[in-house]
Amino acid sequence: MAQSPSTETITLRKEAGATPHRVKADICVVGAGIAGISAALQAAKLGRKVVIVDSQPALGGQAVNSIIATFCGLFSNGTHGYQFTYGIADDLLSFLEAQDKAVFYRNGPRTTVVYYDEVALGRWVESSVLEAGITPLLGAMISDTRMENGRIVAVDFLTRYGPVTVEADGYVDASGDAALVWQAGLPCREPANHRVFGTQMVVLENIDEAGQPSKELISERMKEKGDAYGLLRREGLGFTIPGRGIAAMNMTHVETPLHPVEASAKALEGKEQASRAVDFLRAEFPECFGAARVRSFGLPGIRQTRWIAGSHHLTVDEIRAGTKFDDAIGRTAWPIELHDHGDGHHWIVFDEDHAHYIPLRSLVPAECHNVVAAGRCIDADSAALSSVRVMGPCIAMGMAAAHALDLAGSGSVHQIDMDKMRARVADNVEKQHYRWSTDDLARTASVY
Numbered sequence: 001m002a003q004s005p006s007t008e009t010i011t012l013r014k015e016a017g018a019t020p021h022r023v024k025a026d027i028c029v030v031g032a033g034i035a036g037i038s039a040a041l042q043a044a045k046l047g048r049k050v051v052i053v054d055s056q057p058a059l060g061g062q063a064v065n066s067i068i069a070t071f072c073g074l075f076s077n078g079t080h081g082y083q084f085t086y087g088i089a090d091d092l093l094s095f096l097e098a099q100d101k102a103v104f105y106r107n108g109p110r111t112t113v114v115y116y117d118e119v120a121l122g123r124w125v126e127s128s129v130l131e132a133g134i135t136p137l138l139g140a141m142i143s144d145t146r147m148e149n150g151r152i153v154a155v156d157f158l159t160r161y162g163p164v165t166v167e168a169d170g171y172v173d174a175s176g177d178a179a180l181v182w183q184a185g186l187p188c189r190e191p192a193n194h195r196v197f198g199t200q201m202v203v204l205e206n207i208d209e210a211g212q213p214s215k216e217l218i219s220e221r222m223k224e225k226g227d228a229y230g231l232l233r234r235e236g237l238g239f240t241i242p243g244r245g246i247a248a249m250n251m252t253h254v255e256t257p258l259h260p261v262e263a264s265a266k267a268l269e270g271k272e273q274a275s276r277a278v279d280f281l282r283a284e285f286p287e288c289f290g291a292a293r294v295r296s297f298g299l300p301g302i303r304q305t306r307w308i309a310g311s312h313h314l315t316v317d318e319i320r321a322g323t324k325f326d327d328a329i330g331r332t333a334w335p336i337e338l339h340d341h342g343d344g345h346h347w348i349v350f351d352e353d354h355a356h357y358i359p360l361r362s363l364v365p366a367e368c369h370n371v372v373a374a375g376r377c378i379d380a381d382s383a384a385l386s387s388v389r390v391m392g393p394c395i396a397m398g399m400a401a402a403h404a405l406d407l408a409g410s411g412s413v414h415q416i417d418m419d420k421m422r423a424r425v426a427d428n429v430e431k432q433h434y435r436w437s438t439d440d441l442a443r444t445a446s447v448y
């Protein structure tokens with residue numbers, strides 16, 4: 001006869017004055033987007049004990065959870081670009097390539113991008129973090145920081161399961177909004193008199209690829225008929241992976257304020273905008289989208305909000321000139337892509353032989369010895385940031401943040417041995433490897 005299940009329970013209440021859970025690490029990475037993941041994996045490769053924290057209950061940041069769908073800025077311009085960023089980027093590309101048809105390449109007239117399946121990317125992130133022995137702390141939001149002698153010595157987080165304090169020698173601010181640097185009371189920057197819009201991505205299924213309209217035709221129709229559908233943005237992009245009947249649509253422009261109540265309202269407005277864009281596609285392009293269904297909405301896509309005031313403010317003139325800094329840690333040739341008006345954006349493409357560089361000084365707050373920023377919250381003017389915040393250079397920045405903190409140890413990131421630093425990031429600044437043959441690049445996905 002089967003045993004009865006246990007019905008015994010215990011009754012307990014929260015202890016008064018209970019101390020927060022404590023985690024100690026060499027390096028604490030705040031933000032588990034592509035920049036933070038890159039920093040955490042690089043730091044673990046260097047033998048450091050790493051904790052990675054994110055306010056979402058999931059790893060991957062926008063790359064996974066906002067369904068960004070393509071890696072940009074990883075290759076030089078032209079019909080056959082060489083790779084700009086290696087190391088962690090190679091690990092990631094190799095994993096995705098090994099997944100049957102998980103990655104597609106486009107060889108456009110100027111830029112080369114890499115399509116990815118966000119579910120496959122999410123699995124790579126999760127398995128890589130586990131294999132590297134990194135401690136994840138998810139659903140954890142910064143609540144306070146403690147500074148002593150120009151160093152952050154502890155960061156408090158709130159989670160649904162109670163408070164946690166992380167004590168580390170070094171910290172990476174990969175929060176996208178400079179949340180750590182801001183909370184520590186260090187100077188930050190925001191656009192003075194213009195907004196940078198975000199986007200609500202939407203994935204459609206059951207589309208008929210044979211009837212696919214061009215990007216130009218969609219944009220033309222959006223301009224002509226947008227009012228009738230209540231569309232704010234008047235140009236759109238879609239990424240289709242052939243043979244799957246699925247497209248990731250980037251057709252909205254949504255404000256992303258830092259005010260907590262307004263940010264929540266705008267997030268809902270983004271989904272309304274995306275739904276109206278889907279109605280537009282179904283009605284205006286029935287051959288392709290007539291039977292399309294929304295498969296998923298990403299989390300709100302946030303481009304640029306607040307970023308650190310670093311030791312160097314990277315400018316658009318330096319980007320245009322391709323200034324090669326003595327402390328360069330990464331590079332890209334991605335266009336200036338500034339979404340600074342509701343119905344469109346600035347798009348300034350560079351020549352085939354162009355590269356622009358990111359200096360380490362733009363990653364380090366001047367007034368702090370043990371914090372390095374990475375990703376979309378480094379110090380740059382709005383136009384410069386719009387080019388270097390794409391995911392290729394974000395990977396390079398994460399790697400550099402880990403190297404800088406590793407070299408600093410319990411000292412200052414402002415006084416590391418720069419010859420050693422340059423040697424460690426040399427591939428991401430100098431190497432020119434052609435990952436794919438022209439034949440490989442003929443296997444294209446389509447952008448419209």
Ligand SMILES: Cc1cc2nc3c(=O)[nH]c(=O)nc-3n(C[C@H](O)[C@H](O)[C@H](O)COP(=O)(O)OP(=O)(O)OC[C@H]3O[C@@H](n4cnc5c(N)ncnc54)[C@H](O)[C@@H]3O)c2cc1C
Nearest residue numbers: 031033034035055061062072175176199301302375376391
């Ligand atoms: C709609 C859209 C389309 C884009 N298209 C492309 C594209 O096609 N290709 C490309 O390469 N790039 C694209 N970009 C840019 C690129 O996606 C981002 O700039 C890049 O992903 C930023 O990575 P990140 O790691 O810096 O930040 P994020 O991915 O934003 O990660 C930051 C993480 O920090 C966490 N966090 C924030 N605040 C706190 C806090 N207080 N406490 C704890 N955790 C916190 C967040 O939850 C988040 O997970 C696009 C961006 C948008 C918005």
